[in-house]
Amino acid sequence: MIKQQHTKTSFFGFMFLLPTSLFALSLLLLLAFNGFSVFYIYLPGYLKSSPEPIKLLPENLSGEKTVTKLVSSVMYAVKEENPPDVSKTHLVQKPNVSMVPSPRPKQGRSTQQTLRTLGGGSGTKRKGVFATKVESFFQNSKCKPRFFMTWISSAESLSDRELLAIESVFKSHPKACLVIVSNSLDSKKGNSVLKPFLDLGFKLIAVHPDFDYIFNNTYAETWFNRLKKGNVDPGEVSLGQNLSNLLRLALLYKYGGVYIDTDVLVLKSFTSLRNVISAQSIDPETKNWSRLNNAVLIFDENHPLLFKFIQEFALTFDGNRWGHNGPYLVSRVVARVTGRPGFNFTVLPPSAFYPVDWTRIQSLFQGPKNASHSNWLKVKLKQIRMQSYAIHLWNRQSKNVEVQQGSIIQHIVSDCCIFCNSSESSFKVKK
Ligand SMILES: *[C@@H]1O[C@H](CO)[C@@H](O)[C@H](O)[C@H]1NC(C)=O
Ligand SMILES: *[C@@H]1O[C@H](CO)[C@@H](O)[C@H](O)[C@H]1NC(C)=O
Ligand SMILES: *[C@@H]1O[C@H](CO)[C@@H](O)[C@H](O)[C@H]1NC(C)=O
Ligand SMILES: *[C@@H]1O[C@H](CO)[C@@H](O)[C@H](O)[C@H]1NC(C)=O
Ligand SMILES: *[C@@H]1O[C@H](CO)[C@@H](O)[C@H](O)[C@H]1NC(C)=O
Numbered sequence: 001m002i003k004q005q006h007t008k009t010s011f012f013g014f015m016f017l018l019p020t021s022l023f024a025l026s027l028l029l030l031l032a033f034n035g036f037s038v039f040y041i042y043l044p045g046y047l048k049s050s051p052e053p054i055k056l057l058p059e060n061l062s063g064e065k066t067v068t069k070l071v072s073s074v075m076y077a078v079k080e081e082n083p084p085d086v087s088k089t090h091l092v093q094k095p096n097v098s099m100v101p102s103p104r105p106k107q108g109r110s111t112q113q114t115l116r117t118l119g120g121g122s123g124t125k126r127k128g129v130f131a132t133k134v135e136s137f138f139q140n141s142k143c144k145p146r147f148f149m150t151w152i153s154s155a156e157s158l159s160d161r162e163l164l165a166i167e168s169v170f171k172s173h174p175k176a177c178l179v180i181v182s183n184s185l186d187s188k189k190g191n192s193v194l195k196p197f198l199d200l201g202f203k204l205i206a207v208h209p210d211f212d213y214i215f216n217n218t219y220a221e222t223w224f225n226r227l228k229k230g231n232v233d234p235g236e237v238s239l240g241q242n243l244s245n246l247l248r249l250a251l252l253y254k255y256g257g258v259y260i261d262t263d264v265l266v267l268k269s270f271t272s273l274r275n276v277i278s279a280q281s282i283d284p285e286t287k288n289w290s291r292l293n294n295a296v297l298i299f300d301e302n303h304p305l306l307f308k309f310i311q312e313f314a315l316t317f318d319g320n321r322w323g324h325n326g327p328y329l330v331s332r333v334v335a336r337v338t339g340r341p342g343f344n345f346t347v348l349p350p351s352a353f354y355p356v357d358w359t360r361i362q363s364l365f366q367g368p369k370n371a372s373h374s375n376w377l378k379v380k381l382k383q384i385r386m387q388s389y390a391i392h393l394w395n396r397q398s399k400n401v402e403v404q405q406g407s408i409i410q411h412i413v414s415d416c417c418i419f420c421n422s423s424e425s426s427f428k429v430k431k
C-alpha cells in the first residue's frame with residue numbers, strides 16, 4: 001500500500017511538470033493503470049529504480065531456506081548509544097594528537113598535524129599519484145570484484161589478524177582487486193608485508209590517500225575543506241576514525257565495489273550481492289532491523305544512497321558522539337529514504353556479515369565445555385558456514401581473546417586462510 005502511494009504521488013508530481021496535452025495523456029494512462037490497479041510505472045530517467053527500495057534478501061544463502069523475511073520495513077528507532085566498545089576501531093589508531101576542543105588557532109594546527117599523519121595533508125608532491133595508481137591498477141588487472149580497505153595506523157601495527165582478513169578476501173575471490181588505502185603501507189615496509197600475496201599472483205596495492213581527489217565534487221569535499229581551515233570541530237573522537245567512515249563512502253561512490261573493515265573475514269563469494277548494506281541487529285518482536293553497520297558495504301559507483309550517506313556526513317558531523325558518523329549514520333539515512341523511489345538497494349539480515357553480535361563475539365573463541373555446549377558449537381558453526389558471507393570479528397572486543405581448541409573461530413580461520421601456518425598462530429590457539 002505504502003509503496004503504491006509513493007509511486008502515485010511521485011507520478012502526480014511528475015505530471016505537473018508536463019505541458020497540458022501531455023498531462024491529459026498521462027491522466028488517461030494513469031486511469032488505465034488504475035484499471036489494473038497497478039501503480040508500478042517506469043518513467044525513463046525519472047523513476048529509474050524500483051519503487052521498492054528495501055527488498056528482502058534476494059536469494060537463498062547457500063542453499064538453505066534461511067533468512068526469508070527479514071527486513072520488510074524499517075525500524076525508525078535509530079537511537080544512539082554511549083560509547084561502549086562496540087565498534088569500528090581497528091581500522092584506525094587514534095593519532096597521537098589531542099583532538100580535545102581547544103582554542104581555535106591551536107585546534108586548527110592540530111587538525112593539520114593529524115591530517116599530515118593520516119596522509120591527507122596539503123602535500124602537493126603526491127598530487128595525481130593516487131588517481132594514476134588506482135586507475136592503472138584497475139585497468140591492468142581486469143578484476144572482479146573491486147575491494148577496498150583502509151589502514152591508517154602504522155605498518156608495524158598491521159597484525160596477523162588483518163593479514164588474515166586480506167587472505168580471506170582472496171580465498172573467496174581469487175580474481176579480486178584489493179586497494180588498501182593507507183599512508184603507512186604505501187612504503188617499503190608495506191611492500192614486504194604484501195609481497196607474499198603478489199607472489200601468489202593476487203592483485204593488490206597499497207596506496208596513499210589523496211583526499212582532495214577522492215572527495216572531489218562531493219559533499220565530502222566541502223566538509224573536508226572546512227576541516228582543513230579549522231572550521232569543523234573535530235571533537236574528542238579520533239579524527240582518523242571519522243575520516244575512515246567518510247573515506248569508505250567516497251571510495252565506493254567514486255569507484256564502486258566492496259568496502260570491508262580489516263576485522264572482517266570473508267567466508268564466501270560476494271559476487272551475487274549488489275547494492276547491499278547489512279543489519280547488525282534486528283528487533284526481536286517486529287523483525288525489522290534496529291541498526292545497520294558500515295563494516296561491509298557493496299555498492300555501484302555513484303549510487304544515490306552513497307550520495308545521501310556522504311551528504312549526511314557533511315551536514316551532521318559530530319566528532320563528539322560515538323558512532324554518530326558511522327553505523328548510526330547509515331541507519332539514520334536508510335530509515336529516512338525507505339519508501340522513497342529512486343533508491344535501489346537491499347538490507348541484508350545480520351547473518352550476512354554480522355552473525356555474532358559484538359556482545360557475544362567472545363563465544364566464538366571458546367572451546368567445547370561439555371556435551372551440550374559442544375553440540376551448540378557445531379550447530380552454530382554450521383549455521384555460519386551456510387548463512388554468512390562474512391563475519392565481523394569486532395576486534396575491539398575480541399583482539400585479546402585466546403582461541404581455544406575446538407572453538408568456532410579455529411574452524412573459520414582454517415576455512416579462510418591462505419598462508420595457513422602463520423595465520424593460525426595469530427589466533428593463539430591454546431592447546
Ligand atoms: C535494482 O538493483 C538490482 C541489482 O541489485 C538490479 O538487478 C535491478 O535491475 C535494479 N532495478 C532498477 C529498477 O534499477
Ligand atoms: C533455496 O535453495 C534450495 C536448494 O538450492 C532450492 O531448492 C530452493 O528452491 C531455494 N529457495 C529459494 C526461495 O530460492
Ligand atoms: C516494523 O514492521 C512492521 C511490519 O512487519 C511494520 O508494520 C512496522 O511499521 C515496522 N515498524 C517500524 C518501527 O518501522
Ligand atoms: C604520544 O603522545 C604522548 C603524550 O602527548 C607522548 O608522550 C608520546 O611520546 C607520543 N608518542 C608518539 C609515538 O609520538
Ligand atoms: C576536481 O574535479 C574538477 C572537475 O570537476 C577538476 O578540474 C579538478 O582538477 C579536480 N580536483 C582534484 C583535486 O582532483
Ligand SMILES: *[C@@H]1O[C@H](CO)[C@@H](O)[C@H](O)[C@H]1NC(C)=O
Nearest residue numbers: 366368369370371372373374
Ligand atoms: C555446559 O557448558 C555451558 C557453557 O559453559 C554452560 O552454560 C552449561 O550450563 C553447561 N551445561 C551442563 C549440563 O553442564
Ligand SMILES: *[C@@H]1O[C@H](CO)[C@@H](O)[C@H](O)[C@H]1NC(C)=O
Nearest residue numbers: 196418419420421422423425
Ligand atoms: C608458512 O608457509 C610458508 C609457505 O607456505 C613458508 O614459507 C613459511 O616458512 C611457513 N611459516 C611457518 C611459520 O611455518
Ligand SMILES: CC(=O)N[C@H]1CO[C@H](CO)[C@@H](O)[C@@H]1O
Nearest residue numbers: 241318319321322323324325
Ligand atoms: C561523530 C562521530 O561519529 N565520531 C566518531 C569518530 O570515530 C570514533 C571512532 O569510531 C567514533 O567513536 C566517533 O563516534
